Amino acid sequence: MGSVGTRFPTPAVSITKHPATLPRSPIDDDIDKERVAAAVLPQLLDLTAADLTDNAIWRDSLALTGTFRTFFSRELVANTWRHLCKKSTIQELSITAGSAQILRFGPEACWLQASFSFRTQGTFPSVCSGTLGLVPHGYSWKIWLITTILEQPLGFPDVDKLEPGPADTDHPGCLDCIVIGAGLAGLDLAGRLKSMGLSYMVLEKSVEVGDVWSKNRYDSVKMHTSRDYNQLPGLPKTFTKEDYPYYLGSEDLARGFKSYVKTFGINVTTSTRVDAATYDAASKTWTISAEREGTALQMSARHLVLATGSMGTRPVTPSYMNHGKYQGHAMHSICWKNAKPWKGKRGVVIGSANSAHDIIADMVSEGFTSVTLVQRSKTWVLPASTFGALVDPVFNPDTPSEVSDRILLGNPLPIQRLIAMEGIRACADKIPEYFERLEAQGFKTERYGDLWGILCDREGGHFFDVGSGELIAEGKVKVKSNALPLAYTESGLSFEDGTELDADVIVFATGYKGDMKENAKRILGEEVGENLEEFWQCDQEGEIRGAWRDTGHPALWYTGHGYAHARYYSRFLAMRIKADVEGRPIPQWSGSC
Incomplete structure (x- = not known):
C-alpha cells in the first residue's frame, strides 16, 4: 500500500495553549498607512530579528513551505524566513494599493495591516500573496505578523476560477482523483479539481445529491451561520440572496447542492457505496472497490480523498439506570425527524447546543403541552446579532468568497x-x-466564548442563537439545569436532586464522535488506517492536523469540517494534487530553524 510515516498521528495540542498575543501599541488614525507599509515591505528581502517584535508570528500556506506551518517568536520567524527565502528566491514584492488599514479589536489591540503580492523563483515558481501586521516602535515600525499564501503556481489554471459548464463525459481509465462523499466538502473539492482541469469522480452513497441534509437529518435542522458564509466555490454564487434565506435549512442545502452539480457540471455518481481501497506503490495507483445498485464496480485513481463527514455520525448517548422502565420514546437526535408524531405531548431535550435548540423550537411549533431543556453544563451563547456584526462585513453578497476566506x-x-x-x-x-x-x-x-477554542478542540458544544433563545427567555421552554439526570422512570426521568420530569418523548442532543479515521479504517483496513493521521485538533504550531495536509499516506487526503474551512482549504489540496499529477510535486519543508 505504500509508505506510511511513523511520525503519525501527531499529538494534539489545544489551541488555547499557543503563546500568541495581539499587539497593544496605540496608532494614530491619520498616519500615512500605505507609505508606512511600503517602507517596511523591503525588509522581507533580508529579514532580521531586529525587524520583528518579540511576539512575531508568521503563517505560511504552501507559498514557501509547501504545507501549512506557523512560526512564533522573533528568532524563529527571522531564521526560518531567511532560510526559506533563499530556497524560493522571493521577488517582485509589492504592496496592494488601498489595502493598508488600521485594525482595532477591543479596547487595546491594534496594528497596521497591509496586503502584498510576490513571486517565488525556486524549484516551484509561483504567484503568492501575503499580509503584514506592523506596530510602532519608537520612531520606526516593527513587523508583528506575516502571512504568505500560495495563489497560483506558474503555468497552472486559477484554482479560484470555476465557471458554469457541462460535466465531463470522457473519463480516462485511471482518474487523477476519486472523492468519497458528495456533501459540502466533497463538492467543494470537486469544484476545485474541475477548475484545475483534473479528471475526477465523486462517489456518493445516497440516492441523490443533498440527501444527507434533506432525508438523513431532522426536518428543522438549519445552518446557524449565514448564507454567504456557507457558499460553495465558483461564480455565480450558489446561495443567492434572492433565492435562499439568510439561515439555510435542510431543503435549501439539498436544493443548492443539486444546483451546484448541475450548474458547474460536477461529476458525481450516486447510490454508490465504497467497500475497499488498495494502493499499489509501484504504479502509484489506488484501486477502489464499490457497489452501485447491486452491481460491483472497480475504479482506479492516482489520489483518494475522504470527504465522508468529519463532524461525526456516531451518536454519543449518556446511559441512565432503569431504561426498561420508561414507557415513552427515547432517541438520539440522529433518529429525530420532526415533532409531528407527538403533537400535544410533553417533550424533554437533553443537551444545550445547536441541535438541542433546533429541536425545542420544532416541539414548540408543533404545540407540545410542555417542552423542557435539560442543560448539563454552562453553555457559550452567541446571539445572532453578534454573529452578524462580526461576520456579515466579511461574508456578504457583494464580497467574493475567496476574498472573505483569506480574511x-x-x-x-x-x-x-x-x-x-x-x-x-x-x-x-x-x-x-x-x-x-x-x-x-x-x-x-x-457570555465571552472562545469560538476557535471550541471549533479546534471540541468541534461543538456551543449555541448560535438564531431564534430559539427567545423561547427560553419567554418561558415557553423550561430549563432544568440544577441537577443531572440519574435514571428513567415509567413516565420520564429522575434527577440527582430527587426531582422527576415527565415526558412522552426524550431526545438526546448530546453530540457525535468524529469518525473520519474510522471511515479510513473501514475502507483501507485496520492496519493501514491505524497509522494514519487523526482528523482535526491542532498540533503544537497551531495548525489543524490531518485535514488538507499529509495524512501519513502519499496519496490519501482528508477534507471536511465547516463550510468556510472546506471551501478555502480545498483550493490548496487541489493544487497539491494537480502538481503531483503534472509530475512536479510541491516540495514540502518540514524542518525547523
Whole structure:
C-alpha cells in the first residue's frame, strides 16, 4: 500500500495553549498607512530579528513551505524566513494599493495591516500573496505578523476560477482523483479539481445529491451561520440572496447542492457505496472497490480523498439506570425527524447546543403541552446579532468568497482565535439584558466564548442563537439545569436532586464522535488506517492536523469540517494534487530553524 510515516498521528495540542498575543501599541488614525507599509515591505528581502517584535508570528500556506506551518517568536520567524527565502528566491514584492488599514479589536489591540503580492523563483515558481501586521516602535515600525499564501503556481489554471459548464463525459481509465462523499466538502473539492482541469469522480452513497441534509437529518435542522458564509466555490454564487434565506435549512442545502452539480457540471455518481481501497506503490495507483445498485464496480485513481463527514455520525448517548422502565420514546437526535408524531405531548431535550435548540423550537411549533431543556453544563451563547456584526462585513453578497476566506482563514489560527474573542466580548458587553433574560429562566450562559477554542478542540458544544433563545427567555421552554439526570422512570426521568420530569418523548442532543479515521479504517483496513493521521485538533504550531495536509499516506487526503474551512482549504489540496499529477510535486519543508 505504500509508505506510511511513523511520525503519525501527531499529538494534539489545544489551541488555547499557543503563546500568541495581539499587539497593544496605540496608532494614530491619520498616519500615512500605505507609505508606512511600503517602507517596511523591503525588509522581507533580508529579514532580521531586529525587524520583528518579540511576539512575531508568521503563517505560511504552501507559498514557501509547501504545507501549512506557523512560526512564533522573533528568532524563529527571522531564521526560518531567511532560510526559506533563499530556497524560493522571493521577488517582485509589492504592496496592494488601498489595502493598508488600521485594525482595532477591543479596547487595546491594534496594528497596521497591509496586503502584498510576490513571486517565488525556486524549484516551484509561483504567484503568492501575503499580509503584514506592523506596530510602532519608537520612531520606526516593527513587523508583528506575516502571512504568505500560495495563489497560483506558474503555468497552472486559477484554482479560484470555476465557471458554469457541462460535466465531463470522457473519463480516462485511471482518474487523477476519486472523492468519497458528495456533501459540502466533497463538492467543494470537486469544484476545485474541475477548475484545475483534473479528471475526477465523486462517489456518493445516497440516492441523490443533498440527501444527507434533506432525508438523513431532522426536518428543522438549519445552518446557524449565514448564507454567504456557507457558499460553495465558483461564480455565480450558489446561495443567492434572492433565492435562499439568510439561515439555510435542510431543503435549501439539498436544493443548492443539486444546483451546484448541475450548474458547474460536477461529476458525481450516486447510490454508490465504497467497500475497499488498495494502493499499489509501484504504479502509484489506488484501486477502489464499490457497489452501485447491486452491481460491483472497480475504479482506479492516482489520489483518494475522504470527504465522508468529519463532524461525526456516531451518536454519543449518556446511559441512565432503569431504561426498561420508561414507557415513552427515547432517541438520539440522529433518529429525530420532526415533532409531528407527538403533537400535544410533553417533550424533554437533553443537551444545550445547536441541535438541542433546533429541536425545542420544532416541539414548540408543533404545540407540545410542555417542552423542557435539560442543560448539563454552562453553555457559550452567541446571539445572532453578534454573529452578524462580526461576520456579515466579511461574508456578504457583494464580497467574493475567496476574498472573505483569506480574511478569516489566512491568519495564523491562534491569532484569529484572539481576534474573535475580542470581538465577541465587545458585542456581548453591549447586550447584557439578552443574557440576563436567559439566566432568569435558569439557562446558564457563558457570555465571552472562545469560538476557535471550541471549533479546534471540541468541534461543538456551543449555541448560535438564531431564534430559539427567545423561547427560553419567554418561558415557553423550561430549563432544568440544577441537577443531572440519574435514571428513567415509567413516565420520564429522575434527577440527582430527587426531582422527576415527565415526558412522552426524550431526545438526546448530546453530540457525535468524529469518525473520519474510522471511515479510513473501514475502507483501507485496520492496519493501514491505524497509522494514519487523526482528523482535526491542532498540533503544537497551531495548525489543524490531518485535514488538507499529509495524512501519513502519499496519496490519501482528508477534507471536511465547516463550510468556510472546506471551501478555502480545498483550493490548496487541489493544487497539491494537480502538481503531483503534472509530475512536479510541491516540495514540502518540514524542518525547523
